[in-house]
Structure formats: structure tokens, C-alpha cells
Amino acid sequence: MILSLISLAALMLGGVLVVLTKGAPVWSARAGVASAVAGCVCGCIAGFQALVGGRTESLEIPWSVPGGALHLALDPLSAVFLIPITGLGALCAIYGAAYFQGHRDAKGVALSWFHYNLLVASMIGVVLARNALLFLVAWETMALASFFLVSFEHGKATVRTAGWIYLIACHLGTAFLLALFAILGERAGSLDFAAMAQSGAALPASVSRWAFVLALLGFGTKAGYIPVHVWLPEAHPAAPSHVSALMSGVMIKTGIYGLLRMLACLGAPAPWWGWCLLGTGLVSGILGVLFALAQHDIKRLLAYHSVENIGIITIGLGVGCIGLSYGAQGVAVLGFAGALLHVLNHAVFKGLLFLGAGAVLHGAGTGDIDHLGGLLKRMPVTGVTFLIGSAAICGLPPLNGFVSEFLIYLGAFQGVASSPGVVVAACVAAIAGLALIGGLAAACFTKAFGVIFLGEPRSEHAVHPHPASRGMRVPMLALAAVCVLIGLSAPVVAPGLANAVAGAMNTPPGAARAGLNAAVSPLAWVVGVSAAGLALILVLAALRKRLLAARTVGAAGTWDCGYVRPTARMQYTASSFAQPVLDVFPLARGTRYRQVQPAGVLPAPVSFSTETKDLFRNRFYEPFFKRTAEVLSWFRRAQHGRVQLYVLYLALALIVLLVFGLK
Amino acid sequence: MNVLSLTTLLLPFVCAPALLGIINKTKAFFAGRKGVPVLQAYFELWKLLHKGAVYSRTTTWVFRAGPMIGLACVMLAAALAPFGGVRSAIAFPCDLILFAYLFGVMRFVTVLAALDTGSSFEGMGASREVAFSALAEPALLVGLAAVARLTGSCSLSDMFQGLSLGTYLHAGPVLVLVGGALLIVFLTENARIPVDDPNTHLELTMIHEVMVLDHSGPDFAFILYGAALKLWVLGSLLIHVVAPVRTGHAGLDIAAALCAMAGLGVLVGIIESCMARLRLVRVPRLLMGAVVLSALAFVLLLR
Known part of the structure; x- marks a missing residue:
């Protein structure tokens, strides 16, 4: 627990340091990268200790926020998520430092490290939090930090659009989570996950049914289940690559983590x-x-x-x-x-x-x-x-x-x-x-x-x-x-997961250990066969080398069927390669083909291009939000920007409430 | 590992090219020709192993590594597949997954080697190969899962030891349906008619052949030998489902399986003599048919 707290502290202090030294962007960025790496290494060690040791360490500090408590805990299930968050966090930070080398917007780069540290810290917070309120705070911090990272190149219109789509999707997802925690918290009488898990076994099916649906939708939006995935293909390409790696590699997994944590609070599935x-x-x-x-x-x-x-x-x-x-x-x-x-x-x-x-x-x-x-x-x-x-x-x-x-x-x-x-x-x-x-x-x-x-x-x-x-x-x-x-x-890694699997299934670790031990022997065989395969490849390579040693080995152009002027543009492209597969699945075929056919004896330049937009975004979300905007635009009539009218609204509302209260 | 396992381990490595010979002899018989000798594939391998090689300037080490990795994969798959009711050299629970995925690795490297040449013909073949095999994979695994359900085990050796001609009495339709699915997978994966024509001379219509246009010498020998082994290994899967002869004497069982393999060669020859290749757009429907056959076999088991 101490190590994970040090990790959190290092990340946050690093973030503060970045902001304080933003006058000297180069040093500021260095401070950000160094603290990110240091914090992540500490967190990664803590994660391995918890996963291998199988213990649960927790820390509880009273918090003056109603319903909230600073309740943090590190158990093997959290550790399975903590290890990739911190491991990839450190490597992406090192990569990012090189990636941003010589970037013209030095100040923006420095500030991005503040958001980066905040993102990693909030992801750690999400997997450690054991109180719904604290969880939501970390969850929202994660969403905001990643939003700022996604819109790093906010000069481009496409990046801004991607950022907005991401922000809206995040908050729609969180809305489901608010409802979920309200339902479970009301049943348990506390927003603590432990209390929720205890009352979970006694939940009537009518409640747990809705709680499951809310969890699936809320966490599924973050994880990127179809059809609530639409933000993913927009946000990942827009972000700088090391941030895309972190978001795609680990941030979306917090959705899976949340789902698993909540499944344990809903009783028998x-x-x-x-x-x-x-x-x-x-x-x-x-x-x-x-x-x-x-x-x-x-x-x-x-x-x-x-x-x-x-x-x-x-x-x-x-x-x-x-x-x-x-x-x-x-x-x-x-x-x-x-x-x-x-x-x-x-x-x-x-x-x-x-x-x-x-x-x-x-x-x-x-x-x-x-x-x-x-x-x-x-x-x-x-x-x-x-x-x-x-x-x-x-x-x-x-x-x-x-x-x-x-x-x-x-x-x-x-x-x-x-x-x-x-x-x-x-x-x-x-x-x-x-x-x-x-x-x-x-x-x-x-x-x-x-x-x-x-x-x-x-x-x-x-x-x-x-x-x-x-x-x-x-x-x-x-x-x-x-x-x-x-x-x-x-064969070593799989049984090491036993504690985490037991945590996810909400059962004692004995059964998980027995189940995973059954997988050890097949996995050992797989590794053995792979080793044999590597040896076989080496033998074949040696054979080939010997066979070719005393012979002529020529170099020529690729076989082109006798065509005299091949060019690189004649190669198969990504679109042509994928076409036969996509043709088989008409369901997913939203591809638009644009082509200018050759015509006449001396044809003019011709062209061909394909574009595949997201089916759900095109067919569902865009029409849906357009229609919603149309309906809601009716309310604009009440908004003129005139202060007097707004004061009138206030007065009217007060009078109505007064009458309502007197009744 | 006893003598029997060792014998069945070595059988594919020795006999696989002869299966190609049987297919070609059958086709020659139907066409009224004398045909090439049954051992022609061995002569060709020998010839290729004694040649030099020519490489395209576009290619990298991926092109050179492809044939070696592909051959190594199919050799391992041959060691995983049991023959004639004898346990294979390597057998463990769920080895059929590794078996299927080894062919996946082989395909991956063959396709990359084809794309490494930068030729649009080879790109065309590669693109068709991945499209068709993506559909063949579920048919193969669901078909094998049906056999696993039937025999209550999920290791290839145990599964095929659990089958016998007596199985036809209580689960005949299942074996026939799985056999049908596996036959389609077998023809697809080995690039035979009705999916691909091994004798075609037009690059535009080829699938497997066009992917290996640029390979020569020992590399091409590796590819030909790998293809022969793949034909044998997938074929042995098929004959063990359709003709599980168990006499109680290992030697007789192996002899019966060898006869069945020869029979399979004749069957492929007959198919190739009687029908033309399907149009490329029709092939996915055939493969969907294989998936449906496998699924139907399963439904029969669940009722």
C-alpha cells in the first residue's frame, strides 16, 4: 500500500511541478517525464507484490464529503489492472519524451505532461478506490485528463470534433454509473464497495437486473462495446501516439475493471x-x-x-x-x-x-x-x-x-x-x-x-x-x-493469476488455483512445441544456407507477368486487400466507393477511392442527436440574452414555487 | 514414445508427396492420359533442392523466412495429428487448438512473404487466402468441437481413439456432417478444386499458387513439401472422422488408415475431374455451408 501511495504522490507532485516550472518548458517536460516514470515504477512493484502475495492491503481516512471516504485498497484483482497501467505508463512516458523532441509548441508539450501524470494517477485511483464517490471523482478526473490529451492538437478541426465526441460519450457513460451507484448505495446504506458487496447477496432480482444493465452500459461506454464504441475510432487517432497507446492499452480496460468490481457487488450472476x-x-x-x-x-x-x-x-x-x-x-x-x-x-x-x-x-x-x-x-x-x-x-x-x-x-x-x-x-x-x-x-x-x-x-x-x-x-x-x-x-504466468481470478469470481482462491493448475500442463506442452518449432526453424535455416552455399543466388525484379513498366502504384493496396473479406459480410459494409471511369479513346485521368464510416455513428447517433437538437431548439425561443427577461423568469419561478409551497 | 508412435510420426514425412501422385494419377485416368509417375513430387523436390535461387530486389528477410517457418509449423502439426488409432507423438488436452493455430502461423508467414514481393498478383492471392481461411477456421474448430462432445475429450489422440465404426450406429449423422464440413475445409486449405485450381496457368485466377510465384530453389522445395504435408495432415483428420477403423491390432489399423488416405487421394482426383472451379464470389457460400454442417452436427448432439 505504501508503495502505491508513493506512486500516486510522485505522479501528482510531478504534475504540480510541471505547472510551477512552465516558464522553462524543457525542464518542465523533463520533470513531468521523470516523475511519471518514477511513480509508475513504484506502482508496478506494488502491483506485482499484491498479485503474487495475494493479500489485500487497505487504507481508510475519513473525508468530510457526505457519503464519501478516502478508502483505498489494493487486492489481486486491482493489481492485474495496476500492473499494465503503470508498466505501460512508464514506457509511454519515455516514448513520449522522444516523440515530442523538437516539437514547436514547447509550452503545450510541457503542459501535456501535467495531464499525462494526472491521467495515470487517476487510473491508479480508479483501480484502488473502494468508495463509490471517490471512484467517481477518479473516473471523472481520468475522463477530463484524457480529454485534454486527446485535444492536444486543438488547432485542427478534426481533433476538436474528436475531443467533443469523446467528452460527451464519457459523460453519458458516467450518467449510467451515477444511477447505478445511487441504486446500490441506497440498498447498502453506504457508498462503500465493501458494504455494497455485503448487501449484494440479498438484492432482489428486480434490482440486480437493472443494476447489471446500468453497469454494462456505463462501463461498456468506457470499454468501447459496440454500439457505444463511437468515441474510440475518433479519439484514439486524434491523440498523440503515446497517449493513444495508453488510452487504448489500459484506459479502456478500466471499464472492464469497473464491470468486474460491480459484478462482485450484485450477488450470484x-x-x-x-x-x-x-x-x-x-x-x-x-x-x-x-x-x-x-x-x-x-x-x-x-x-x-x-x-x-x-x-x-x-x-x-x-x-x-x-x-x-x-x-x-x-x-x-x-x-x-x-x-x-x-x-x-x-x-x-x-x-x-x-x-x-x-x-x-x-x-x-x-x-x-x-x-x-x-x-x-x-x-x-x-x-x-x-x-x-x-x-x-x-x-x-x-x-x-x-x-x-x-x-x-x-x-x-x-x-x-x-x-x-x-x-x-x-x-x-x-x-x-x-x-x-x-x-x-x-x-x-x-x-x-x-x-x-x-x-x-x-x-x-x-x-x-x-x-x-x-x-x-x-x-x-x-x-x-x-x-x-x-x-x-x-505455465508460470497462468497460475499466478489465481488470486485475481478468485477476486473476480468472488470465491475463495482454492477453486481458482485448482482450475488454473489444470491449465499448466497443456500450456507447458504449448511452450515445448514452440521451442521445438524454433529449433526446427534453425535446422531448416542451416539446411537452406548449406544448400545455397555453393550455388548462384541471383537478384532480379519481382515477376510481373512480362509487363515492361511496373510501378509501385500497381501494388495491392489496403482497400484492395480487404475487399474480398468485406464483400462476404454485407452487414458491416458501409463502404462508399467513388470512382471516375476511364472513357473514350484517350481517357482523361481516372480515380478510385473508398471510405468506410462508422455504421452506428452514421445510421444511429448522428440522426438521433440531430433530431434531439431539433426538438430542444424549441427552448431557444425562451433564450434571448436579455437580462430583464431572465429576471422575469426567476421571479415567475419563485412565485410558482411559493404558491406550490403554500398549498 | 514407443515404436508405433515413432512409425506414425514418420509416416507423413515419408508418404505425403505420394498422395499428390495418387491425385494426379486419378486425374490422368479420367482424362485418358498416362499421367506423371506417382513419385513425381519426390523427383521435383529433389530437383529443386539442387538448384540455386533468385530473389526479387524488393524482398526482405520476411520473404526468405516465410517458407522455413511455414514448413516448421506444418511439421509440428504433423507431430500433433494421430494416425490409425495410435496416439500421436505429442498429445495433451486441447492440442487441437495449437494444431489449428499452427496452420494460422503458416498462413500468416506465407501471406507476408507474398506481400513482400510488392507484386499485385501475389497481393491478390494473399487477399483471397486470408478471406477464405477466415471462414474455414470456424468450420474446422466447430467440427472438431462436435467430435470432442461426442467422445468427451479434447485432445486429438483421445478423440480419434474414442471413435470407431461402431460410432456410426448411434451417431452416424454427426460423423457424416462433420466429415462433410472437414472435406470442404480440407479442399479449401489445400487449394484444390472447387476452391482453387492447382493446374491453372492464369495468375489472375489463382489463390495459393500465385502467392508463391517468386519463390525458387530450396525455398520452393520447402513450400512444395509443406503443401504436401498439409494435404496429408488435414486429410488424416478427415479420414479418421469418416472411416474410424479399429480392429484392435495396431498394424491393421495403420494399414486401414493408409488405404483410406489413398482412397481420399482418389476421391480428390475424381472431384477435380468431374467439376470446375467455383467462381470466386461463390466460394464464401461453400465455406458458410461448411460452418452450417458443423453447427448442425452439434445440434444433433445436443438434442
């Missing part, structure tokens, strides 16, 4: 909650990856992929909840464990991919995939780390993404092989969904990596990019190493 989570997960996962496939902007693509991964996490939670409500303990443990490990894993590889995208953006000056190409030769470190991140996010062995998906599969297959009918149906849905998502993710990331880093440059941007500086390379290399490390140490 009803069967339909599990189905609801599974359904939400499947929809978010499949539609998320399909929308991602249709994008040409690298950061927008990654943002939609966060929706997909949140979907995978929620599929795990759904399998877990269904296992819990039908008494299939082993299935439940593996579902929750897979979900929690995917929280950690997604932070690592999505952080890595966003940092890589930032390096590309910084180096080539454009994030449009169709204008890039051939960057692997020109930015080797960025390329290799982006490749590792891509393979990990597709869930390919032996990397970390495979381990968490494997745990969910393991739970689902266990359910299929030996459970009653209803659980089996859920498990098959999860298996089919994960398989489809995996295949589509592979399509999406072969597209992203292949078009950006392989082939020939498609425009001037990609011909002479400046390579990433050392400050940017080190965090990317570190994250890539973690991807490999978690993948290869899976």
Missing part, C-alpha cells in the same frame, strides 16, 4: 448476464475487426482493433459467468483467467502497435496505409517490433496473445466435452466466435504490416522516412520482449 456478456463480446469482437479491416488510417484501424479485443475479453467473461451460474467451476475459472490475462496482454501488444504507428507517423509524416510501403528496410526496429505485435494480436503461438485465447478455448472445450446442454451451446458460440475473430484479425494485420512495411514505397512519404530515435525504440523493444516473454513463460 443470473444466467442471462453471462449470455448478455457473451453476446456483447461476440458482436464487439466480430464487428470490431470487420470495421478495422475497412480502415486505411493506421491509428483508426488500431482503434477498431481495441473494440475487437475488448470483445475477446468479454467473451471470456461471458464464458466465465455462464460457467458460474450453471455450476461448471472449471469452465468459469478458465474463462475469467483468459479474460484477465487478455487484459494484460492487450495492454502490451496494443501499446506496442500504437507506439509503432506513432513511429511511422513521425517518420513518414502520414498515417494513411495506402501511401506507405517498404518501410521494413528503412525502419528496421519499428518494423520488427510491429511484426511481433501483429503476430501477438492475431493470437499466434508462441506469443502472449495465443496464451490468453488458449485459456478461453481451454475453458470452452472443457465445457463442450463435459457439461450439460446450455453451457455447451455457450461454449460452442465462444469457440466459433474466437475462431472467426482470429481469422479476420490475421487478415487485418497481414494487411496492416504487409502494406505499410513490405513491398515498395507507394508515395514520396515512404521513400525517406527518418528512423525512430533511441527513446522511441527502447519502449517498443521492451514491449516486444514482454510479448515473447509472457508467451514462453505461460
Whole structure:
């Protein structure tokens, strides 16, 4: 607990220091980065101690705010979220310092570190808070700090729009949470989470039903479930890349954390909650990856992929909840464990991919995939780390993404092989969904990596990019190493989650430990097979080298079917690559094609372009808000800006109230 | 690991290229030709291993690593797949997930190697490959999940040991439906008619062949051998579901499985002689059909 308090203090003091020294922006920024790294390292150590030790440490200080208490606690469930928040927080700070090097708006950069420190501190606050009021304060601070970071380049109109959409979405989400805490707090007689959890077991179904729906909507907005995901593809591309990495990697996970924390306060889960989570997960996962496939902007693509991964996490939670409500303990443990490990894993590889995208953006000056190409030769470190991140996010062995998906599969297959009918149906849905998502993710990331880093440059941007500086390379290399490390140490990592899984399931750790020990042997086999695979690749490489040693190895142009004037613009692009997949799923096809066809004997210049806007934003939110604005504009008649009239309104209101009171 | 496991482990590595020969002989028979020798694939591998190589100037190490990683993956998958009722060399709970994902890795590196050449033909093939395999994946896993439900275990070795011809008596329709789904997956993943035509000469219509246009020499040998192994391994999955012969004598079981593999080769040859390739826009419907067959098998198990 002490360490996590030191971490919070370091972050906040650093933030204050940034503001105090803003006259000297360079030093101010350095202070911000240093304090962010120091605070994060302390927090990360605290997180590991709590996760491995399995103890809960808490701190309670009276607070003069009605209903509030400064009640902080660090238990293994919080630790699973604290570790990626602080780990990625430190690496993104180091990266950010290099990313902003030589930025023309030095003062703005310095101030952004204040918001950065505040964002990390408030995320730590969210996972430590044990009082609803304190939680909401941290939650709102998180929303505001990230809003300011998103609108860092507020000179651009698109960034301002993104910022506004984000702010509105955040507050709509919080409105659901206010209602949720009001209901639960009224039942428990206190806003303390412990009291809520105690009264949770006795909640009547009519109350817990609504509380679950409110939690799903409120936290789901932050997590980015479809259809409340619309802020994600706007806000992530607008923010500076290290902030996108932090927001996508860990901030949206606070939604998952909140959902898990509240599930523990609602008593035993009803069967339909599990189905609801599974359904939400499947929809978010499949539609998320399909929308991602249709994008040409690298950061927008990654943002939609966060929706997909949140979907995978929620599929795990759904399998877990269904296992819990039908008494299939082993299935439940593996579902929750897979979900929690995917929280950690997604932070690592999505952080890595966003940092890589930032390096590309910084180096080539454009994030449009169709204008890039051939960057692997020109930015080797960025390329290799982006490749590792891509393979990990597709869930390919032996990397970390495979381990968490494997745990969910393991739970689902266990359910299929030996459970009653209803659980089996859920498990098959999860298996089919994960398989489809995996295949589509592979399509999406072969597209992203292949078009950006392989082939020939498609425009001037990609011909002479400046390579990433050392400050940017080190965090990317570190994250890539973690991807490999978690993948290869899976048999150790999985049982380490037992305490956190028990916390999420609200059961004693014994059952979770037993369930996860069953996964150790398959995971050890997976690692063994992976090691054998690496050895096999080395043998084949040696064989190939020997075979080619005394022979002629020529170099030529790519086979072009005899065409004499090939150009780089003839290569397959991101849009053409994704087209066959998107054609299969008409549901997700909101793509608009614009083309000028060649005509006549000597055709004029022709063009072709595609654009895929968000289906939900276009078809639902925009019409909805437009209509709302129309209805509400009626009230404008009462607003003239004349003070006398406003005084009249006040007087009238007072008189009405007086009459009402006298009655 | 006993002698039997070792034998079944080595079988695919030795016999896989011959399966291609059986398919080609069948096709030649239907066309009234004499056809190439059954061992032609071995001769070609030998020839390619003795050649030099030419690389495109556009390519990077990704292009060179692709064939090696792909071959290593399919070799591991071969070690995971049981044969003739004998436990495979590597068997553990849920090994079928690793089995499916190893093919995922193979596809990932093959597609990247294709995109590394910067050729629009290879991009075209890569794009089709990922589109079709994304649909084949659920069909494969749901089909295997149905077998897992039927046998109450989720390791490939236990699953196939749990099946026998007697299973047809109480769960015949399930085996037939899963077999149908697996046949479609088998034809898709191995780029055979009706999804892809291995004999086509027009780059625009190819899927798998066009992705490997630029590979030559030992690299291409690795790719051909990997493709033969993949044909064998996925084929063995199919024949174990459809024809689970268990006599109680391991040698006879293996012999029966070998006959079934040869039969599968003839069946593929007949399919390729009797029908043309589907139009590309129709292929997803075929794959959806495979998913539906798998799901239907499951519904039959749940009733």
C-alpha cells in the first residue's frame, strides 16, 4: 500500500511541478517525464507484490464529503489492472519524451505532461478506490485528463470534433454509473464497495437486473462495446501516439475493471448476464475487426482493433459467468483467467502497435496505409517490433496473445466435452466466435504490416522516412520482449493469476488455483512445441544456407507477368486487400466507393477511392442527436440574452414555487 | 514414445508427396492420359533442392523466412495429428487448438512473404487466402468441437481413439456432417478444386499458387513439401472422422488408415475431374455451408 501511495504522490507532485516550472518548458517536460516514470515504477512493484502475495492491503481516512471516504485498497484483482497501467505508463512516458523532441509548441508539450501524470494517477485511483464517490471523482478526473490529451492538437478541426465526441460519450457513460451507484448505495446504506458487496447477496432480482444493465452500459461506454464504441475510432487517432497507446492499452480496460468490481457487488450472476456478456463480446469482437479491416488510417484501424479485443475479453467473461451460474467451476475459472490475462496482454501488444504507428507517423509524416510501403528496410526496429505485435494480436503461438485465447478455448472445450446442454451451446458460440475473430484479425494485420512495411514505397512519404530515435525504440523493444516473454513463460504466468481470478469470481482462491493448475500442463506442452518449432526453424535455416552455399543466388525484379513498366502504384493496396473479406459480410459494409471511369479513346485521368464510416455513428447517433437538437431548439425561443427577461423568469419561478409551497 | 508412435510420426514425412501422385494419377485416368509417375513430387523436390535461387530486389528477410517457418509449423502439426488409432507423438488436452493455430502461423508467414514481393498478383492471392481461411477456421474448430462432445475429450489422440465404426450406429449423422464440413475445409486449405485450381496457368485466377510465384530453389522445395504435408495432415483428420477403423491390432489399423488416405487421394482426383472451379464470389457460400454442417452436427448432439 505504501508503495502505491508513493506512486500516486510522485505522479501528482510531478504534475504540480510541471505547472510551477512552465516558464522553462524543457525542464518542465523533463520533470513531468521523470516523475511519471518514477511513480509508475513504484506502482508496478506494488502491483506485482499484491498479485503474487495475494493479500489485500487497505487504507481508510475519513473525508468530510457526505457519503464519501478516502478508502483505498489494493487486492489481486486491482493489481492485474495496476500492473499494465503503470508498466505501460512508464514506457509511454519515455516514448513520449522522444516523440515530442523538437516539437514547436514547447509550452503545450510541457503542459501535456501535467495531464499525462494526472491521467495515470487517476487510473491508479480508479483501480484502488473502494468508495463509490471517490471512484467517481477518479473516473471523472481520468475522463477530463484524457480529454485534454486527446485535444492536444486543438488547432485542427478534426481533433476538436474528436475531443467533443469523446467528452460527451464519457459523460453519458458516467450518467449510467451515477444511477447505478445511487441504486446500490441506497440498498447498502453506504457508498462503500465493501458494504455494497455485503448487501449484494440479498438484492432482489428486480434490482440486480437493472443494476447489471446500468453497469454494462456505463462501463461498456468506457470499454468501447459496440454500439457505444463511437468515441474510440475518433479519439484514439486524434491523440498523440503515446497517449493513444495508453488510452487504448489500459484506459479502456478500466471499464472492464469497473464491470468486474460491480459484478462482485450484485450477488450470484443470473444466467442471462453471462449470455448478455457473451453476446456483447461476440458482436464487439466480430464487428470490431470487420470495421478495422475497412480502415486505411493506421491509428483508426488500431482503434477498431481495441473494440475487437475488448470483445475477446468479454467473451471470456461471458464464458466465465455462464460457467458460474450453471455450476461448471472449471469452465468459469478458465474463462475469467483468459479474460484477465487478455487484459494484460492487450495492454502490451496494443501499446506496442500504437507506439509503432506513432513511429511511422513521425517518420513518414502520414498515417494513411495506402501511401506507405517498404518501410521494413528503412525502419528496421519499428518494423520488427510491429511484426511481433501483429503476430501477438492475431493470437499466434508462441506469443502472449495465443496464451490468453488458449485459456478461453481451454475453458470452452472443457465445457463442450463435459457439461450439460446450455453451457455447451455457450461454449460452442465462444469457440466459433474466437475462431472467426482470429481469422479476420490475421487478415487485418497481414494487411496492416504487409502494406505499410513490405513491398515498395507507394508515395514520396515512404521513400525517406527518418528512423525512430533511441527513446522511441527502447519502449517498443521492451514491449516486444514482454510479448515473447509472457508467451514462453505461460505455465508460470497462468497460475499466478489465481488470486485475481478468485477476486473476480468472488470465491475463495482454492477453486481458482485448482482450475488454473489444470491449465499448466497443456500450456507447458504449448511452450515445448514452440521451442521445438524454433529449433526446427534453425535446422531448416542451416539446411537452406548449406544448400545455397555453393550455388548462384541471383537478384532480379519481382515477376510481373512480362509487363515492361511496373510501378509501385500497381501494388495491392489496403482497400484492395480487404475487399474480398468485406464483400462476404454485407452487414458491416458501409463502404462508399467513388470512382471516375476511364472513357473514350484517350481517357482523361481516372480515380478510385473508398471510405468506410462508422455504421452506428452514421445510421444511429448522428440522426438521433440531430433530431434531439431539433426538438430542444424549441427552448431557444425562451433564450434571448436579455437580462430583464431572465429576471422575469426567476421571479415567475419563485412565485410558482411559493404558491406550490403554500398549498 | 514407443515404436508405433515413432512409425506414425514418420509416416507423413515419408508418404505425403505420394498422395499428390495418387491425385494426379486419378486425374490422368479420367482424362485418358498416362499421367506423371506417382513419385513425381519426390523427383521435383529433389530437383529443386539442387538448384540455386533468385530473389526479387524488393524482398526482405520476411520473404526468405516465410517458407522455413511455414514448413516448421506444418511439421509440428504433423507431430500433433494421430494416425490409425495410435496416439500421436505429442498429445495433451486441447492440442487441437495449437494444431489449428499452427496452420494460422503458416498462413500468416506465407501471406507476408507474398506481400513482400510488392507484386499485385501475389497481393491478390494473399487477399483471397486470408478471406477464405477466415471462414474455414470456424468450420474446422466447430467440427472438431462436435467430435470432442461426442467422445468427451479434447485432445486429438483421445478423440480419434474414442471413435470407431461402431460410432456410426448411434451417431452416424454427426460423423457424416462433420466429415462433410472437414472435406470442404480440407479442399479449401489445400487449394484444390472447387476452391482453387492447382493446374491453372492464369495468375489472375489463382489463390495459393500465385502467392508463391517468386519463390525458387530450396525455398520452393520447402513450400512444395509443406503443401504436401498439409494435404496429408488435414486429410488424416478427415479420414479418421469418416472411416474410424479399429480392429484392435495396431498394424491393421495403420494399414486401414493408409488405404483410406489413398482412397481420399482418389476421391480428390475424381472431384477435380468431374467439376470446375467455383467462381470466386461463390466460394464464401461453400465455406458458410461448411460452418452450417458443423453447427448442425452439434445440434444433433445436443438434442
